[in-house]
Amino acid sequence: MAEVQNIPVGSTTAGSIAVAAESTVATRMSAPPSFDVADFPVPHGREEEWRFTPLERLRGLHDGTAVATGTGVKVDVQAPEGVTVEAVGRDDARLGRAGTPVDRVAAQAYTSFEAAGVITIPKETVLTEPIRVSVHGEGGVRYGHQHIELGAFAEAVVVIDHTGDAVIAANVEYVLGDGAKLTVVSVQDWDDQAVHVAQHSALIGRDATFKSFVVTFGGDLVRLHPRVTYAGPGGEAELFGLYFTDAGQHQEHRLLVDHNTPHCKSNVVYKGALQGEGAHAVWIGDVLIEAKAEGTDTYEMNRNLVLTDGARVDSVPNLEIETGEIVGAGHASATGRFDDEQLFYLMARGIPADEARRLVVRGFFAELVQQIGVEDIQDRLLAKIDEELEASV
Amino acid sequence: MATLEIHDLHVTVEADNATKEILKGVDLTVKQGETHAIMGPNGSGKSTLAYSLAGHPKYTITGGSVLLDGEDVLEMSVDERARAGLFLAMQYPVEIPGVSVSNFLRTSATAVRGEAPKLRLWVKEVKEAMQRLNMDPAFAERNVNEGFSGGEKKRHEILQLELLKPKIAILDETDSGLDVDALRIVSEGVNRVRETGEVGTLLITHYTRILRYIKPDFVHVFSDGRIAESGGAELADKLENEGYEAYTAKGGVSA
Numbered sequence: 307m308a309e310v311q312n313i314p315v316g317s318t319t320a321g322s323i324a325v326a327a328e329s330t331v332a333t334r335m336s337a338p339p340s341f342d343v344a345d346f347p348v349p350h351g352r353e354e355e356w357r358f359t360p361l362e363r364l365r366g367l368h369d370g371t372a373v374a375t376g377t378g379v380k381v382d383v384q385a386p387e388g389v390t391v392e393a394v395g396r397d398d399a400r401l402g403r404a405g406t407p408v409d410r411v412a413a414q415a416y417t418s419f420e421a422a423g424v425i426t427i428p429k430e431t432v433l434t435e436p437i438r439v440s441v442h443g444e445g446g447v448r449y450g451h452q453h454i455e456l457g458a459f460a461e462a463v464v465v466i467d468h469t470g471d472a473v474i475a476a477n478v479e480y481v482l483g484d485g486a487k488l489t490v491v492s493v494q495d496w497d498d499q500a501v502h503v504a505q506h507s508a509l510i511g512r513d514a515t516f517k518s519f520v521v522t523f524g525g526d527l528v529r530l531h532p533r534v535t536y537a538g539p540g541g542e543a544e545l546f547g548l549y550f551t552d553a554g555q556h557q558e559h560r561l562l563v564d565h566n567t568p569h570c571k572s573n574v575v576y577k578g579a580l581q582g583e584g585a586h587a588v589w590i591g592d593v594l595i596e597a598k599a600e601g602t603d604t605y606e607m608n609r610n611l612v613l614t615d616g617a618r619v620d621s622v623p624n625l626e627i628e629t630g631e632i633v634g635a636g637h638a639s640a641t642g643r644f645d646d647e648q649l650f651y652l653m654a655r656g657i658p659a660d661e662a663r664r665l666v667v668r669g670f671f672a673e674l675v676q677q678i679g680v681e682d683i684q685d686r687l688l689a690k691i692d693e694e695l696e697a698s699v
Numbered sequence: 700m701a702t703l704e705i706h707d708l709h710v711t712v713e714a715d716n717a718t719k720e721i722l723k724g725v726d727l728t729v730k731q732g733e734t735h736a737i738m739g740p741n742g743s744g745k746s747t748l749a750y751s752l753a754g755h756p757k758y759t760i761t762g763g764s765v766l767l768d769g770e771d772v773l774e775m776s777v778d779e780r781a782r783a784g785l786f787l788a789m790q791y792p793v794e795i796p797g798v799s800v801s802n803f804l805r806t807s808a809t810a811v812r813g814e815a816p817k818l819r820l821w822v823k824e825v826k827e828a829m830q831r832l833n834m835d836p837a838f839a840e841r842n843v844n845e846g847f848s849g850g851e852k853k854r855h856e857i858l859q860l861e862l863l864k865p866k867i868a869i870l871d872e873t874d875s876g877l878d879v880d881a882l883r884i885v886s887e888g889v890n891r892v893r894e895t896g897e898v899g900t901l902l903i904t905h906y907t908r909i910l911r912y913i914k915p916d917f918v919h920v921f922s923d924g925r926i927a928e929s930g931g932a933e934l935a936d937k938l939e940n941e942g943y944e945a946y947t948a949k950g951g952v953s954a
């Protein structure tokens with residue numbers, strides 16, 4: 307059962323947590339997955355998968371009115387030697403393998419993109435430098451598709467950095483060959499106006515390891531859908547996320563780990579800090595252990611730290627188990643507050659107010675930040691956290 | 700020699716849109732090396748005095764003065780007071796999510812001492828202090844007060860007292876909620892700090908029990924927002940036998 311601290315379940319006051327009792331992953335979606343946008347009705351907002359999202363702030367991504375501008379978003383890839391970087395047409399056979407769009411916006415992106423980026427790390431290639439993908443918005447509207455594929459036993463770190471101002475809907479695919487190791491850091495460091503909706507689909511090969519960091523700071527509305535399935539036994543997924551939701555921002559992370567294969571592991575840890583009037587973070591963590599997935603070992607956790615009044619958290623962990631033959635399965639969700647009494651306690655020990663806030667927030671995120679392992683990204687994150695905090699005092 | 704001088708202190712709180720006066724003129728001087736016990740019935744204002752000295756924002760000072768070595772404490776922010784040498788062991792220490800005890804202690808010691816303690820020495824210092832208080836080393840990695848039992852919270856307060864070495868320590872009901880063993884361990888911790896002779900102690904308590912372990916030089920009876928009577932350790936014995944009745948409104952005596 308979800309563990310809830312400090313804040314009453316279902317509270318609609320500042321900082322709340324709602325814990326879903328029963329609802330199945332499948333029945334929660336209003337249409338089955340499809341590559342074609344026409345298979346999804348235009349959402350009206352009351353559907354289970356849209357009920358937390360302010361549709362009016364999607365800038366038309368959900369109803370077909372957002373028209374791609376062609377320019378206004380720059381995508382740049384820097385890859386070390388040995389990596390193939392291509393732009394391919396819609397008919398490229400590799401596209402769509404890792405997963406099918408599960409909602410209208412992802413299907414819209416799939417239906418509308420003109421060219422896809424494909425990054426290939428050949429088998430047994432072990433990169434020592436990260437691949438860096440920069441997506442920089444200059445006010446444009448874009449439907450994107452990015453495909454990243456690792457051959458057997460290849461190892462890579464990919465950093466995808468989103469900055470500037472844009473309206474973007476995209477699909478990102480990660481296909482891991484047998485024994486491959488991929489670490490992805492997706493940073494959403496958008497300007498205040500940006501709207502970003504994306505599905506991240508990972509297909510994890512036999513004995514492969516997928517580690518993902520989703521770091522969301524910016525944007526007016528960010529809604530991400532990280533999803534994982536397995537192509538063979540022995541696969542491992544670690545899905546880590548950090549978000550810092552400010553006044554007026556809507557940041558939504560909806561995860562699905564589909565244990566469709568025996569003897570795979572998953573570990574999900576998402577942590578968010580919120581501050582300011584109208585800050586809204588949504589976290590949905592669906593873990594499905596299918597009947598055939600014996601020997602599954604899974605844990606998921608979401609923690610939120612509410613720094614001020616006026617912020618709201620909806621956290622819904624959901625674990626569905628169709629077989630009892632598993633190693634372990636658990637989930638937890640907790641939302642805590644940093645309030646005046648806590649501030650007083652730290653200050654009464656000589657710690658100045660701004661340092662006290664920094665201590666709390668840095669401490670809260672530290673275990674995740676340290677695990678990223680890409681130093682310039684870690685430093686930037688810590689600097690970003692400090693910047694967010696300074697803006698608040 | 701460090702001295703805390705409280706003179707004619709008046710304090711109010713806002714409750715239900717009304718202003719309520721809680722401290723009604725407190726006079727007290729605590730010198731380095733001395734131990735003052737403040738005893739009084741529930742609701743007499745003992746914690747209010749402690750919080751007001753520490754600078755809690757809920758309490759408004761409406762009159763009087765507080766000086767630490769001649770410096771105006773009431774002008775200082777909460778953190779400045781702590782750095783000036785005031786320490787409050789709280790009656791109800793709060794949980795701080797996200798901050799480990801070890802990180803907290805080090806940040807606090809750095810702030811109070813004015814420089815970061817040398818890491819190796821510091822680790823040893825904390826470890827030994829925790830051992831003396833019978834605290835499991837695993838506490839260092841837990842979040843501050845999160846999931847601590849009542850007794851563990853109090854030990855953690857005294858651990859901070861030992862590490863921060865204040866000039867004036869205010870201990871608000873450090874004895875409440877402790878069993879006999881924990882009371883002894885916590886009292887020994889307080890006594891170690893007292894024995895340095897460098898701290899003035901204001902020991903707030905409802906019960907005389909802790910005074911068997913920590914011998915006060917002065918006992919003050921607190922009633923209705925002021926000190927109703929002061930004396931030596933023998934006053935505690937009188938309270939032990941007679942209770943607070945003489946000092947409460949029902950007892951018919953007002954100070």
Ligand SMILES: Nc1ncnc2c1ncn2[C@@H]1O[C@H](COP(=O)(O)OP(=O)(O)OP(=O)(O)O)[C@@H](O)[C@H]1O
Pocket residue numbers: 712713714721739740741742743744745746747748757790872905
């Ligand atoms: N923040 C507050 N808001 C409203 N009333 C308060 C507040 N703090 C204290 N009071 C009131 O002031 C009075 C004194 O409270 P205080 O906590 O100082 O008493 P105490 O002597 O420490 O009692 P105890 O022995 O129960 O700890 C009480 O009537 C209490 O209800």
Ligand SMILES: [Mg+2]
Pocket residue numbers: 745746747790871872
């Ligand atoms: Mg009290």
